[in-house]
Amino acid sequence: MVAGSQAGEPFAPIADFGFLSDCEATALVAPSGNIEWMCLPRIDSPSVFGSILDRDAGYFRVGPAGVEVPAAQRYIPGTMVMETTWWTHGGWLVVTDALLMGPWHHETERSHTHRRAPTDYDADHVLLRMVRCVNGQVQVRLDCMPVFDYGRKPAHWEHTGAGYHEAVARGNGVDLRLTTDMNVGFEGSLATARTLLKQGETRFAALSWSEHPPPRTYEAAYERLTWTVHHWQHWLDRGRFPDHPWRSHLQRSALTLKGLTYAPTGAVAAAATTSLPECPKGDRNWDYRYTWIRDSTMALWAFYTLGFDWEANDFFYFITDVAEAADGRLQIMYGVDGRAELPEQTLDHLTGYDGAQPVRVGNEAYMQAQHDVWGAIIGSIYLFVRKRDRLDDRLWKIVVKQVEDALANWRTPDCGMWEVRGAPQHFTSSKVFCWVAAERGARLARIRGDEERALRWQEAADEIHADVLANALDARGVFASHYGATTLDASALLIALLGFLPPDDKRVRETVLAIADELTEDDLVLRYRNEETDDGFACEEGTFTICSFWLVSSLVMIGELDRARALCEKLLSYASGLQLYAEEIDPHTGRHLGNFPQAFTHLALINAVMQVIQAERGEEPGPLS
Known part of the structure; x- marks a missing residue:
């Protein structure tokens, strides 16, 4: 059994997962805060996180330390950006998850007849997870354990030149870069961090897999998140929806x-x-x-x-x-x-x-x-x-x-x-x-x-x-x-x-x-x-x-x-x-x-x-x- 294994944890009901997308890759977020399904670099590639199909096939969790049931999950209205809220005995914690969108990169390959919509953005190839303590204090835990190729190739992490705030794992043709304002350590194939957040304090973690640079500060991460929220809301505004309860x-x-x-x-x-x-x-x-x-x-x-x-x-x-x-x-x-x-x-x-x-x-x-x-x-x-x-x-x-x-x-x-x-x-x-x-x-x-x-x-x-x-x-x-x-x-x-x-x-x-x-x-x-x-x-x-x-x-x-x-x-x-x-x-x-x-x-x-x-x-x- 690899370090950080979820073995023995029950499987969440299928309907309880949240769905994230940047229109190239997708991810499923369990109520536990785990990313339990994600294939890279695109939707039909081999999985990097696959614990929805096997508890030892990889996951990425950000949330309160210990086993906690979330108080609520929701999408920010009109978006594919998701918020999960936990109440713990010490305080309230909110984790916001998104696959970031950015401006259209002209070098992106597209079919010869593919057109561009006026509000189109491109995938930034970054999974962003932002953490905020709303009140009290909460012990936060980050566990990132990719297992490449549908759970067949455990990751090997190493720190980059950014010290304990950035690490990289390579496998199956994918380079995963974990960037965060928490100190990251390794336990075998698990990259992990712990920190105590008090009211008003924040942290972020960005997982990236392309040449697009990830955010390296919370402020930069927040700006990129805001951009992504606006992208989805602008896209939805183009639609025609009847004024109806449904x-x-x-x-x-x-x-x-x-x-x-x-x-x-x-x-x-x-x-x-x-x-x-x-x-x-x-x-x-x-x-x-x-x-x-x-x-x-x-x-x-x-x-x-x-x-x-x-x-x-x-x-x-x-x-x-x-x-x-x-x-x-x-x-x-x-x-x-x-x-x-x-x-x-x-x-x-x-x-x-x-x-x-x-x-x-x-x-x-x-x-x-x-x-x-x-x-x-x-x-x-x-x-x-x-x-x-x-x-x-x-x-x-x-x-x-x-x-x-x-x-x-x-x-x-x-x-x-x-x-x-x-x-x-x-x-x-x-x-x-x-x-x-x-x-x-x-x-x-x-x-x-x-x-x-x-x-x-x-x-x-x-x-x-x-x-x-x-x-x-x-x-x-x-x-x-x-x-x-x-x-x-x-x-x-x-x-x-x-x-x-x-x-x-x-x-x-x-x-x-x-x-x-x-x-x-x-x-x-x-x-x-x-x-x-x-x-x-x-x-x-x-x-x-x-x-x-x-x-x-x-x-x-x-x-x-x-x-x-x-x-x-x-x-x-x-x-x-x-x-x-x-x-x-x-x-x-x-x-x-x-x-x-x-x-x-x-x-x-x-x-x-x-x-x-x-x-x-x-x-x-x-x-x-």
């Missing part, structure tokens, strides 16, 4: 999505973590630090709806970049840097979050055939072009390739949008997304002035539409999970959201109500019943929060506004204390499950909340594209 949930979701965006490319990662379990101590543990093409249409809709056109366009440019680089042969997912290969491996030396194994890095789902990818990218291009009413040669080439691929493959089975690792099926949602590709493609062809393709693609869309209606409905007229099935699947809620059928169609209404009544636990929606669907796993997952928000949107669309509002209120009550969501919720305990924070959940939240608010104002609900 406004804060929209704002936090927007900030979270921005925090999950990898600024050099504009890609939005699905989550900041890997292998947080979807069922306690189970094996449904996946790496979500990548970007899914499927998320694109909903991401663009959310960003455009809230007024963040720069972010929507950046994600759009990323998607078209990877489509062009692959000569149109799209995968379902990519690395945030656009790389295509995401080989999956298990890290058997890690015990996993609260014993959930295996721990996986990489995601072999990138090799799966999923037919929703064509509809997702064509839907995204249509959303982008609709705001401009023009379609250039570069985008048109992508459109033609994607629509033709959809038409060539729509009759074959696939793995479905849930990436089941059982036998391929003719999934209903996959056919619907192929219809989206053809139908939106026909609209784009008309904008382009290509009437021949518009006619041919519309005829194909009509053929897919008829095929779905002939094969995907069960005996009672409800859309089933796949052709020939009688089982329900929450992805059928997308039928109205994507405009496949009008919301007043009886089959849409019956499907929405069947899912609400039969595919829920305590009103929260399951993807499917595990006992009815072969997905390759025995343990049961929780309810999928994105699906529950889809149900809110669908209830609005079929005219069940009161029911939609009640469900939305219930879902918002399940948010963490910092208004964050993991992927799933245990309907019986309210416990969050899966990777955290989850982009797709926050995207669906924005859609659902905006649908309810618009309906309350008498506006007609419409499809996502």
Whole structure:
């Protein structure tokens, strides 16, 4: 056991973590004050602090000495800067945490189509932790124990020329520099400091990993923190948020999505973590630090709806970049840097979050055939072009390739949008997304002035539409999970959201109500019943929060506004204390499950909340594209 080990400490609930980001790296802050997850130099790099997956895999704590439960955690309003407050027997202590943002560094590498927003700042590559004693006196403890390469390479610290106030540790291609106004000593791989703070006294610690200089005094640290606070608040000010009691949930979701965006490319990662379990101590543990093409249409809709056109366009440019680089042969997912290969491996030396194994890095789902990818990218291009009413040669080439691929493959089975690792099926949602590709493609062809393709693609869309209606409905007229099935699947809620059928169609209404009544636990929606669907796993997952928000949107669309509002209120009550969501919720305990924070959940939240608010104002609900 290495010095400073957390072995034996309980794992904090997933929902109790705070989320920090500088739009290149991210960090999770436990209630204990520990940074328990941080990958450097970017979100999908190997971890430097990984104790959320194994107590000996590294952590960074600043807080009161001893085991203390914080009195409160909050974000400074409108920011990604977090404050944790402790009450001890001697006094009150506040720790402020941030991944610093600074002015745009022009040398930063970016994709050739990546644009800059007027208020964009760049990552400073500094994790700043500031400590203030509010009253009384508190013994403060700093423990920094990085373990590089997912807990495989313990750090070796050495002092720099700045004496006992600065130390450096090197490993796995990362140079970590710890700068502080406390005296730092070493205990093996642990860098540690102790100091007694009295009322009004302050300290800081900055961990940096690039050529950007860290602050070396408290005053400089405070100035950099103020800069970062203003950056986030200025960014949020660009958005359009309705004056409504749910406004804060929209704002936090927007900030979270921005925090999950990898600024050099504009890609939005699905989550900041890997292998947080979807069922306690189970094996449904996946790496979500990548970007899914499927998320694109909903991401663009959310960003455009809230007024963040720069972010929507950046994600759009990323998607078209990877489509062009692959000569149109799209995968379902990519690395945030656009790389295509995401080989999956298990890290058997890690015990996993609260014993959930295996721990996986990489995601072999990138090799799966999923037919929703064509509809997702064509839907995204249509959303982008609709705001401009023009379609250039570069985008048109992508459109033609994607629509033709959809038409060539729509009759074959696939793995479905849930990436089941059982036998391929003719999934209903996959056919619907192929219809989206053809139908939106026909609209784009008309904008382009290509009437021949518009006619041919519309005829194909009509053929897919008829095929779905002939094969995907069960005996009672409800859309089933796949052709020939009688089982329900929450992805059928997308039928109205994507405009496949009008919301007043009886089959849409019956499907929405069947899912609400039969595919829920305590009103929260399951993807499917595990006992009815072969997905390759025995343990049961929780309810999928994105699906529950889809149900809110669908209830609005079929005219069940009161029911939609009640469900939305219930879902918002399940948010963490910092208004964050993991992927799933245990309907019986309210416990969050899966990777955290989850982009797709926050995207669906924005859609659902905006649908309810618009309906309350008498506006007609419409499809996502």
